[in-house]
Amino acid sequence: MSLRPWRDIARRQSRQIMVGNVPVGGDAPVTVQTMTNTPTSDPGATIDQIRRCEDVGVDIIRVSCPDVESTAALGQIVRAAKVPIVADIHFHYKRALEAADAGAACLRINPGNIGSSARVAEVVRAAKANGCAIRIGVNGGSLEKDLLEKYGEPCPEALVESALDHIKLLQDHDFHEYKVAVKASDHFLAVAAYQQLADAVDCPLHLGITEAGGFVGGTVKSAIGIGSLLWFGIGDTIRVSLSAEPEDEVRVGYEILKTLGIRTRGVRVVSCPSCARQGFDVIRTVQTLEERLKHISTPLSLSILGCVVNGPGEARETDIGITGGGNGKHMVYLSGVTDHHVQDESMIDHIVKLVEAKAAEIEAETTDTPIAAE
Numbered sequence: 001m002s003l004r005p006w007r008d009i010a011r012r013q014s015r016q017i018m019v020g021n022v023p024v025g026g027d028a029p030v031t032v033q034t035m036t037n038t039p040t041s042d043p044g045a046t047i048d049q050i051r052r053c054e055d056v057g058v059d060i061i062r063v064s065c066p067d068v069e070s071t072a073a074l075g076q077i078v079r080a081a082k083v084p085i086v087a088d089i090h091f092h093y094k095r096a097l098e099a100a101d102a103g104a105a106c107l108r109i110n111p112g113n114i115g116s117s118a119r120v121a122e123v124v125r126a127a128k129a130n131g132c133a134i135r136i137g138v139n140g141g142s143l144e145k146d147l148l149e150k151y152g153e154p155c156p157e158a159l160v161e162s163a164l165d166h167i168k169l170l171q172d173h174d175f176h177e178y179k180v181a182v183k184a185s186d187h188f189l190a191v192a193a194y195q196q197l198a199d200a201v202d203c204p205l206h207l208g209i210t211e212a213g214g215f216v217g218g219t220v221k222s223a224i225g226i227g228s229l230l231w232f233g234i235g236d237t238i239r240v241s242l243s244a245e246p247e248d249e250v251r252v253g254y255e256i257l258k259t260l261g262i263r264t265r266g267v268r269v270v271s272c273p274s275c276a277r278q279g280f281d282v283i284r285t286v287q288t289l290e291e292r293l294k295h296i297s298t299p300l301s302l303s304i305l306g307c308v309v310n311g312p313g314e315a316r317e318t319d320i321g322i323t324g325g326g327n328g329k330h331m332v333y334l335s336g337v338t339d340h341h342v343q344d345e346s347m348i349d350h351i352v353k354l355v356e357a358k359a360a361e362i363e364a365e366t367t368d369t370p371i372a373a374e
């Protein structure tokens with residue numbers, strides 16, 4: 001039994017599928033996704049953006065394929081990317097066929113939107129032939145007309161019915177490697193829809209609060225919406241949807257997972273808001289350190305507290321701690337124990353070195369852990 005039961009999250013058991021070499025659902029780690037915003041027809045710019053997202057730990061990346069120029073560039077992008085690529089298709093089923101042939105690991109397509117059953121059969125054939133998964137993406141902003149007429153407005157029941165209709169089309173063609181999203185920009189609506197869907201299906205669920213907004217507002221909204229669902233145990237893969245750079249979406253995704261104790265990556269910073277008691281400029285120090293420690297992927301914790309009021313207590317719970325003292329001289333804690341002092345002017349470089357050394361030490365102690373076993 002857990003010593004801290006108030007931290008435990010009982011995860012909904014979904015069926016596992018593969019997106020390329022990344023397992024989604026079942027007991028696989030909750031994966032973090034984002035989407036590029038460069039023209040996919042410009043493979044150089046798209047690969048550069050994918051690289052920046054890989055540097056911050058993205059697991060799966062989606063690219064839009066609105067035209068044949070995009071699917072023509074997809075092969076080069078797939079070969080350059082270290083993570084599986086999802087091709088985002090709307091309406092044009094031929095783009096789905098081209099994307100599958102180009103090596104996409106997953107097609108984001110709603111089978112009910114591409115026309116006849118014969119077209120669905122063609123897409124399913126291409127997906128099966130190329131080992132592609134399919135992601136059904138229901139969105140409150142583009143619900144089918146008949147469902148809007150039936151329900152009067154986007155509501156959880158309408159989103160779920162739409163998802164079930166799309167799922168049925170895939171099942172009718174004996175295709176089961178799918179995951180589903182029922183996104184809405186209204187987080188109350190999205191959360192209710194995902195809760196209903198989780199009871200109705202056994203496939204993995206892709207979580208997102210769509211069009212969540214700018215960096216600050218969208219982060220808060222996503223943390224509440226996606227975070228609530230994950231806390232309920234619902235969700236196998238997430239995409240934070242911000243009017244911000246894709247790598248920022250990845251960082252926010254990880255912060256949500258880290259905050260819920262679902263996954264760990266990089267430096268978890270514990271820091272105070274600062275006040276008149278601070279022995280150094282806490283806000284500037286945290287901002288600088290977050291930037292300079294972005295390259296660390298090893299999970300470890302760092303506390304940065306302005307004074308002894310809460311500094312020693314937080315330092316006891318973290319790998320490395322710093323607590324502001326008088327006269328520009330601050331206490332450094334290692335593994336929760338007071339260790340040495342550092343002067344103001346050399347503090348940031350010193351902490352960066354300590355964190356890098358600790359990360360190397362942890363890495364040396366642990367073998368490379370594949371995502372499936374994280």
Ligand code: SF4
Nearest residue numbers: 272274275278306307
């Ligand atoms: S730890 Fe010290 S400096 Fe930071 S907010 Fe608390 S009292 Fe203020």
